[in-house]
Amino acid sequence: MVRGKIQIKRIDNATNRQVTFSKRRKGLFKKADELSVICDSQVSVLILAGSGKVYEHNSGSTTTKQVIDQYQTTTGIDIWRTNYEKMQDYLKKLKEKNRSLRMQIRQRMGEDLNDLSFEELHTLEEEMDTSVRVIRERKFKVLSTQISTTNKKYQQAVQVNRLLTDGIKQDDSDYGLVGSGGDYDSVTTYSNGIHDIFALRTQPNQPNQSESVLTSCSENWRVAKF
Incomplete structure (x- = not known):
């Protein structure tokens, strides 16, 4: 075949x-x-x-x-020498490229500008303006993301606080949250600039001793601090 x-x-x-x-x-x-x-x-x-x-x-x-x-x-x-010369040429190109990059970095830092012409300075200015614009856009994007994340965490914290407050009211009918003002000014205090709120519970067999309890802290009253 x-x-x-x-x-x-x-x-x-x-x-x-x-x-x-x-x-x-x-x-x-x-x-x-x-x-x-x-x-x-x-x-x-x-x-x-x-x-x-x-x-x-x-x-x-x-x-x-x-x-x-x-x-x-x-x-x-001489094959090795030919290869060596090629490597030397390549190394020379890399050094020249490195020198050019270092010069560009110094110019963007405001150094070594004396040898630049007006056109080169104008081009450098435009390049730096473009770079600044890109950096600002990125900065604003990062800042917006941080603000959005902070707002979400705040809303979550408010929701958790609301759920905890509602749970306390529903689970223990003997306790109640007491705010400032009205007839309860005497049980609100300030500690390090923070407004403390108390919950009060009276004994069922002594309903008429509220005034004496507020002044003498009788053993028949329980005071809980939230």
Whole structure:
């Protein structure tokens, strides 16, 4: 059975592409070993996958560095120096970018402005105005959120206080809340600027001694502080 010709193009399906990569990588490494044994040669294979992972295979006891060093000796090409020069160029670009960023930061702090032209100063001013506007919008948004959260907590506290007050009135009919004013001014006090409220309960067998209790704190009265 004749195998159909496969069109050489990128496989769109990621799963199929990974399966094909694994199979062909193993086949390539096998061919490298066969070539090394049959032809008595040193073979080193490097594969850089699309994911960024590096696959390395060497024939016999040789290493990739040994093969590359022998290649440089034979061809007279210094691969490491070329790579070193590329790294130096890249480092120089990074330093220049870092210097430029530091200069921009200092200019936004009001420093190193003497060398800027009028147009550059105008552009810098517009950029800073835009930044200030964005910061203020964010600040107002955060402040509004905090105010809204505080109001919700306050309303919840008021609701809880109302429920507790109603529960006290319903659960104990012997006690009542006494406010300021009227005939109860004598039982309201102030402590550290806070208005204290008392609840009073009289004994059922002595209904007519309210005045004496308020003045002498008779044992027949119970005073509870809320």
